[in-house]
Amino acid sequence: MSLSAAITGMGVVICGPKEIPDATGNALSAISMAAREAGIDLREIDGLLINQNELIADDHLTLDLSRRGAFGTLKVLYELESKGTTMSVLLKQATEIVNAGEADNVVVVFADAAISPNAPSGAAFASMGGDTGYRGLERAGGMLGAVAAYALIAQHYFVERNADIDDLFAVAQAQRSWAVENPLAWIREPLTREKYDAAPLVAAPLRRLDCARPVSGAAAFIVSKPNSSNSLNPVYVRGMAQRHTMRRRHAPHSPWRPVGASEVFTDALKQARTTADAIDNLQIYDAFTIVPLVMMEELGVVGPGEAGSFIAAGNTRHGGSLPVNTGGGQISGFYLQGATPLIEAVTQLRGQGGNRQIADASTSMVVSVGGRLESVNALVMGVQQ
Amino acid sequence: MTIDWLLRDTAAPSDVAPLSEYLAGSAEGKLMLPFCAACQHPLDLDQLHCDECAHQVRVWQIVEPAGRVTVSIMMNRVDARYVKQEAAYPVIEVSLNSGHRIIVSTSTVSDAPIASGTEVRLEFVQVGTQYIPRIINTAVKG
Numbered sequence A: 001m002s003l004s005a006a007i008t009g010m011g012v013v014i015c016g017p018k019e020i021p022d023a024t025g026n027a028l029s030a031i032s033m034a035a036r037e038a039g040i041d042l043r044e045i046d047g048l049l050i051n052q053n054e055l056i057a058d059d060h061l062t063l064d065l066s067r068r069g070a071f072g073t074l075k076v077l078y079e080l081e082s083k084g085t086t087m088s089v090l091l092k093q094a095t096e097i098v099n100a101g102e103a104d105n106v107v108v109v110f111a112d113a114a115i116s117p118n119a120p121s122g123a124a125f126a127s128m129g130g131d132t133g134y135r136g137l138e139r140a141g142g143m144l145g146a147v148a149a150y151a152l153i154a155q156h157y158f159v160e161r162n163a164d165i166d167d168l169f170a171v172a173q174a175q176r177s178w179a180v181e182n183p184l185a186w187i188r189e190p191l192t193r194e195k196y197d198a199a200p201l202v203a204a205p206l207r208r209l210d211c212a213r214p215v216s217g218a219a220a221f222i223v224s225k226p227n228s229s230n231s232l233n234p235v236y237v238r239g240m241a242q243r244h245t246m247r248r249r250h251a252p253h254s255p256w257r258p259v260g261a262s263e264v265f266t267d268a269l270k271q272a273r274t275t276a277d278a279i280d281n282l283q284i285y286d287a288f289t290i291v292p293l294v295m296m297e298e299l300g301v302v303g304p305g306e307a308g309s310f311i312a313a314g315n316t317r318h319g320g321s322l323p324v325n326t327g328g329g330q331i332s333g334f335y336l337q338g339a340t341p342l343i344e345a346v347t348q349l350r351g352q353g354g355n356r357q358i359a360d361a362s363t364s365m366v367v368s369v370g371g372r373l374e375s376v377n378a379l380v381m382g383v384q385q
Numbered sequence B: 001m002t003i004d005w006l007l008r009d010t011a012a013p014s015d016v017a018p019l020s021e022y023l024a025g026s027a028e029g030k031l032m033l034p035f036c037a038a039c040q041h042p043l044d045l046d047q048l049h050c051d052e053c054a055h056q057v058r059v060w061q062i063v064e065p066a067g068r069v070t071v072s073i074m075m076n077r078v079d080a081r082y083v084k085q086e087a088a089y090p091v092i093e094v095s096l097n098s099g100h101r102i103i104v105s106t107s108t109v110s111d112a113p114i115a116s117g118t119e120v121r122l123e124f125v126q127v128g129t130q131y132i133p134r135i136i137n138t139a140v141k142g
């Protein structure tokens, strides 16, 4: 049996807060790192799949990336936008492209220029919106930015699942415990309740420490057929499922629950020909602490209203029954949108986690979400094809 | 009409589709929202086909400015570009009796959320040249 396509290279660039970000430059650096790992020359790259990212920054990748780098003749080149799930979708597509023989070395790339020395905080995320359509009406209601949208989701969760801020804190603390061991994480000291409570409220019930840490940077993956020039073990994309239900603003549609998450979970496992028991790490797109709580329950890994106590009991920490967001996630690690959970899954499956490495990690599930929990994607990755 | 206590004129929504009909109703102190012309299902402001019956014609109707609070949050980080005052203020999601959901604040100064399930009525305040619904909070005890 011939080998399937796999992730054979990965590159990550995270800018320091004093650096002037450059989306294209960072993307090309990340691609170079990934190509080095895959053991290929840049001119052997014949596919380029770009995560379209117009979330906030004016400086974003375009198809012109292909001209500014030194790639070979591209057999595939496109940008895709599927909100927070885009990188997972692109990795699956890259795998299919290589398996179909349409291209041999396909790059999947993301870059963001979310912060710069002139705009050092996540303030840009606060002003997302505009004056037209629903976003215009929301702004006229005093609702400003993504944090408010997720604060409403958190409040719905509190009311319907009898939860409270102790549950948000459990997520923040558990993820920080992982970030302590992640050299790429923005903050690496353990989180106490006192420090959490001292963090400023952004949109109650969400505090600053409930929100992802924006960074400028880039991530690139090379998807190719594994061969002897790869420097690290290949990571296979084994299954993926997704559901998209844009949020309606009227009854009987839920104002907060993701639709189809449990089906996404089972469908992705079925595609991967495996079972939930095989997942030894779960990486969730966690732009806010409320997201892992909601998603773990909606996927079905814990019952309704049980996520907070499950996490507080240590189950998602190192040595726990289900390690979650083992690099600190987007909250304590870094926010490179959908790339963040994928980077950590690949790190674990390659055995590169250092002190945070999960012993014999062989199967990861990456769950990404988009919009206001409107898109849900589960990607199963493993060391076996 | 009362000038809004909360927002600056810069926060006024733009009077273009899909808000034109809605804001025209607001200017007369009426809450105007779209429904399916065939089955009367409530529709989003910019929704063209009915999610209940797939009918493609909609009608705008005046609805009762009343409903129930689903959830309510506080905006603690105040964006001075759009907000007049410095203190945290409530943002409330209301499920109208018509079935539509809207995001509003209160019609007079408030520094507290409103409990889920509270029955509320709306009135309009002026933001820039537009009229915006707000919860009549003088009668509400959070």
Ligand SMILES: [Zn+2]
Pocket: B036, B037, B038, B039, B040, B041, B050, B051, B052, B053, B054, B055
């Ligand atoms: Zn209908």
